[in-house]
Amino acid sequence: MKVTYNHKEIEKKWDGAWKVNPVNVDDGKKEKYYCLDMFPYPSGHGLHVGHWRGYVISDVWSRYKLMQGYYLIHPMGWDAFGLPAENYAIKNGIHPSISTAENIANIKRQINQIAAIYDWDREVNTTDPDFYKWTQWIFVQMFKAGLAYEKEMPINWCPSCKTGLANEEVVDGKCERCHSEVTKKNLRQWMLKITAYADRLLDDLATLDWPEKVIKMQTEWIGRSYGAEIDFPVEGSDKKIRVYTTRPDTLYGATFMVLAPEHVLSASLAVEETKAAVDKYIFDASMKSNVDRMADKEKTGVFTGSYAINPLNQAKIPIWISDYVLADYGTGAIMCVPAHDDRDFAFAKKFDLPIIPVISPDGQDVGEMEEAYTGSGIVINSGEWNGRDSAELKEAAPAEIEERGIGTKKVNYKLRDWVFSRQRYWGEPIPIVHCPKCGNVPVPEDQLPLVLPDVESYQPTGTGESPLAAIDEWVNTTCPCCGAPAKRETNTMPQWAGSSWYFLRYVDPHNQEKLVDREKADKYLPVDMYIGGVEHAVLHLLYSRFYTKFLNDIGVIDFNEPFKKLFNQGMVCGRDRETGAATKMSKSLGNIVSPDDMVRDYGCDALRLYELFIGPPELDSIWDERGIDGVYRFLCRLYSLVMSNLESNVEATDEMIRTWHKMVCDITKRLESFSLNTVVSGFMEYTNKLTEISKKEGGLDRETMETVIRLIAPFAPHIAEEMWQAYGHEQSVFDSRFGWPTYDEALTKDDEIEIGVQVNGKVRCTIRIPVDISQEEALAKAKEALGDKLQGEIRKEIYVPGRIINIVAK
RNA sequence: GCGGAUGUGGCGGAAUGGCAGACGCAUCAGACUCAAAAUCUGACGGUGGUAACAUCGUGUGGGUUCAAGUCCCACCAUCCGCACCA
Numbered sequence A: 001m002k003v004t005y006n007h008k009e010i011e012k013k014w015d016g017a018w019k020v021n022p023v024n025v026d027d028g029k030k031e032k033y034y035c036l037d038m039f040p041y042p043s044g045h046g047l048h049v050g051h052w053r054g055y056v057i058s059d060v061w062s063r064y065k066l067m068q069g070y071y072l073i074h075p076m077g078w079d080a081f082g083l084p085a086e087n088y089a090i091k092n093g094i095h096p097s098i099s100t101a102e103n104i105a106n107i108k109r110q111i112n113q114i115a116a117i118y119d120w121d122r123e124v125n126t127t128d129p130d131f132y133k134w135t136q137w138i139f140v141q142m143f144k145a146g147l148a149y150e151k152e153m154p155i156n157w158c159p160s161c162k163t164g165l166a167n168e169e170v171v172d173g174k175c176e177r178c179h180s181e182v183t184k185k186n187l188r189q190w191m192l193k194i195t196a197y198a199d200r201l202l203d204d205l206a207t208l209d210w211p212e213k214v215i216k217m218q219t220e221w222i223g224r225s226y227g228a229e230i231d232f233p234v235e236g237s238d239k240k241i242r243v244y245t246t247r248p249d250t251l252y253g254a255t256f257m258v259l260a261p262e263h264v265l266s267a268s269l270a271v272e273e274t275k276a277a278v279d280k281y282i283f284d285a286s287m288k289s290n291v292d293r294m295a296d297k298e299k300t301g302v303f304t305g306s307y308a309i310n311p312l313n314q315a316k317i318p319i320w321i322s323d324y325v326l327a328d329y330g331t332g333a334i335m336c337v338p339a340h341d342d343r344d345f346a347f348a349k350k351f352d353l354p355i356i357p358v359i360s361p362d363g364q365d366v367g368e369m370e371e372a373y374t375g376s377g378i379v380i381n382s383g384e385w386n387g388r389d390s391a392e393l394k395e396a397a398p399a400e401i402e403e404r405g406i407g408t409k410k411v412n413y414k415l416r417d418w419v420f421s422r423q424r425y426w427g428e429p430i431p432i433v434h435c436p437k438c439g440n441v442p443v444p445e446d447q448l449p450l451v452l453p454d455v456e457s458y459q460p461t462g463t464g465e466s467p468l469a470a471i472d473e474w475v476n477t478t479c480p481c482c483g484a485p486a487k488r489e490t491n492t493m494p495q496w497a498g499s500s501w502y503f504l505r506y507v508d509p510h511n512q513e514k515l516v517d518r519e520k521a522d523k524y525l526p527v528d529m530y531i532g533g534v535e536h537a538v539l540h541l542l543y544s545r546f547y548t549k550f551l552n553d554i555g556v557i558d559f560n561e562p563f564k565k566l567f568n569q570g571m572v573c574g575r576d577r578e579t580g581a582a583t584k585m586s587k588s589l590g591n592i593v594s595p596d597d598m599v600r601d602y603g604c605d606a607l608r609l610y611e612l613f614i615g616p617p618e619l620d621s622i623w624d625e626r627g628i629d630g631v632y633r634f635l636c637r638l639y640s641l642v643m644s645n646l647e648s649n650v651e652a653t654d655e656m657i658r659t660w661h662k663m664v665c666d667i668t669k670r671l672e673s674f675s676l677n678t679v680v681s682g683f684m685e686y687t688n689k690l691t692e693i694s695k696k697e698g699g700l701d702r703e704t705m706e707t708v709i710r711l712i713a714p715f716a717p718h719i720a721e722e723m724w725q726a727y728g729h730e731q732s733v734f735d736s737r738f739g740w741p742t743y744d745e746a747l748t749k750d751d752e753i754e755i756g757v758q759v760n761g762k763v764r765c766t767i768r769i770p771v772d773i774s775q776e777e778a779l780a781k782a783k784e785a786l787g788d789k790l791q792g793e794i795r796k797e798i799y800v801p802g803r804i805i806n807i808v809a810k
Numbered sequence B: 001g002c003g004g005a006u007g008u009g010g011c012g013g014a015a016u017g018g019c020a021g022a023c024g025c026a027u028c029a030g031a032c033u034c035a036a037a038a039u040c041u042g043a044c045g046g047u048g049g050u051a052a053c054a055u056c057g058u059g060u061g062g063g064u065u066c067a068a069g070u071c072c073c074a075c076c077a078u079c080c081g082c083a084c085c086a
Helices: A007-015 A049-067 A083-090 A096-113 A127-146 A194-206 A214-224 A246-251 A275-289 A290-295 A343-352 A390-403 A517-523 A540-553 A595-602 A602-613 A625-644 A655-671 A674-697 A700-710 A717-726 A775-789
Strands: A034-036 A070-074 A148-158 A163-165 A183-194 A224-232 A242-247 A256-259 A302-309 A316-321 A333-335 A405-413 A432-435 A439-442 A476-478 A483-489 A527-532 A564-569 A572-575 A582-584 A752-759 A762-770 A794-800 A805-809
Touching: A007 A602, A007 A717, A034 A049, A034 A517, A049 A070, A049 A527, A049 A572, A049 A595, A049 A602, A070 A595, A083 A343, A083 A439, A096 A343, A096 A595, A127 A148, A148 A625, A163 A183, A194 A214, A194 A540, A214 A540, A214 A564, A224 A246, A224 A775, A242 A246, A246 A390, A256 A343, A275 A302, A275 A316, A390 A405, A390 A432, A517 A572, A540 A564, A595 A602, A595 A625, A602 A625, A602 A674, A602 A717, A625 A674, A625 A700, A625 A717, A655 A674, A655 A700, A674 A700, A700 A717, A752 A775, A762 A775, A775 A794
Parallel strands: A034 A070, A034 A527, A256 A316, A527 A564, A752 A805
Antiparallel strands: A148 A163, A148 A183, A224 A242, A224 A302, A224 A405, A256 A333, A302 A316, A432 A439, A432 A483, A476 A483, A572 A582, A752 A762, A794 A805
């Protein structure tokens, strides 16, 4: 009997069947499983097949967990504040709130095509005042805890977006969003003291089941180093210059000192003869962009004319100024040991400064040095330290220096505090009132949310002021503390504010009293599986961890890491027509593939399978539209096979039983290891195998068919439900009473297997043998089968049961 | 410069140290058809051979092993991250 697969009919019938889902019920007994997607930014371009892939992966995993009997939290929402929405609005003359709503509607339509079992009752939107009330509330709590503070400082400024940026938003000296070169601008800023959490953010990475790559990126971003701060007196003056070094063990080798041009003492260290040159150098450095400073591999510098005294051996060393020293790391000044640091070495060579080696790899005298020696060895030329192991001294030196009173132990971080204010309209207003008498006063919690006012002109001003500053009736208010006339803060929060905590709100999205009910938080949080792209490795994922730790500290939640397991799916790339190379899908390249047409032509199930089949989920892959024909044909064959056995009364044969046990074993193991591409190919293999058996036996038994249906359900839910219903089931195939199929290990093995026979490591023939055959018998059979292919004296015989026979002969 | 990932047919890819190329795409041949599409059957890494078969073959060069795509060493290429953090 031939049964035709009609995806349009089947998918229409089951469309929305899981929206109101009687199978995902919290009966109080089930264990919870929280599977989260990184919520999308609702852009005007809609979703492409790359976005789809992530959502398919998370939905497959969610449905699998559902079938295993978990109560599933699988929500979706919208990260809708931020620059792109605002830029889009400005360009098209539509208010961002309108365009955002339109984009959400379109993307929601597209997401519904995936047939993911999102719980739309939990939907959140970061631009909803009911939501951002709590984004503001968290800010107020941080302000009260001293973690949100105001500061005027030179910050990264994007001249195109006309706003300040966080360190994490500057990539290669360019704006993460628009790729314009970032400049410095002195601005009054709201900062979040994320550095106060540096140690915990670093140490707790060890507790996470995350990709190594992301752990490493965060580790390096936080960049903890151990060392010492040492004061060097300036000769003939009461000034002292404090340096930070991670190599106090090389202190005897310090032959000069370098200050950043921005260091407070830089200009004042110049003497009569050097003043002009020093001033010019400092001025020139201030005119250089970050990119120029980084691009200049050739070191520049200027001698101040002053000398510092090495506090350990009283040596007199010249003080230089150079822009290779960063002003905002450590103390902005360094001691230079050219013998053991590449950068100092290059500087010393260029300006002909002395090089004194203080570590010898072998303890022998070191001659003329061609390059810096950064390894360890025996300490030399270092007075009382001579003869010590440099690695040991590196550990011990900070404490020894501290004992002598010439320095202190010090830990430093690359992580900087988070520049949190944006001079833009489309974001959460920062809930602070500036009172001339009381200073900065937070908006009282019962007055939150502080609603973003409607404005006529939401264009960025570029002056460092937000467009909100132009609305007098909004800006002018009274102090919540003393009632005197006061002004509102007019900066808004960055795009990351809402996304730093949205996953908490999903478990209690309509709570008017609290950010999240503590009981619900304890029950449903944290997130068990978080799926999304790797691009947020040090942005969203770091910020979320910081927020979670803070909310844990103030008792809102009882855990300190938001995402137990993280999975980064690979990008789906287009193919360059000329070179055939993979290229990122982008609007400008015109290589974006929309899923809409493919859903129409092949159906949701086929596209779901193809998104997985295309390659390993964690790797980037190239989209080739032709390939989907293969999975569509597979679904046709599968449907035909299963439905043609509907009336079958074939008794299950040993082969059928073993085949489905093997299938459950294979598919489950591959699914557990997230090898989703091979799960799909596995379905094809087993369908081919079962078709063969069916032809031979005149049909297949019911249990085998139902096992196939249940296994494929998380992947192709429509066709599975259709077939499941055809097999007479009233409940959904996802109903937890059916569970995920199990298998009997003993039945996954055959009694007889085919095994390769090698001579000297090369396969010469294969033989069929019983699995439990003895080594002697196996070898005898192998020799018999080889015949005269086996020549010469036998040196060694290897039999690995179930694997290989190898006979070494000469 | 440092760190990481990747490298297998025409293409996407598969392979707990054990028969390399599963599964699929494309291609070719055959069946069905007036014909085409769809579907079904078969072939499909290179070289030699009608064939059985032989031989070479997983970026390059070495090594370990009875046996290496897989482990080790040294390179090359591509992509990603960090990039004067002292």
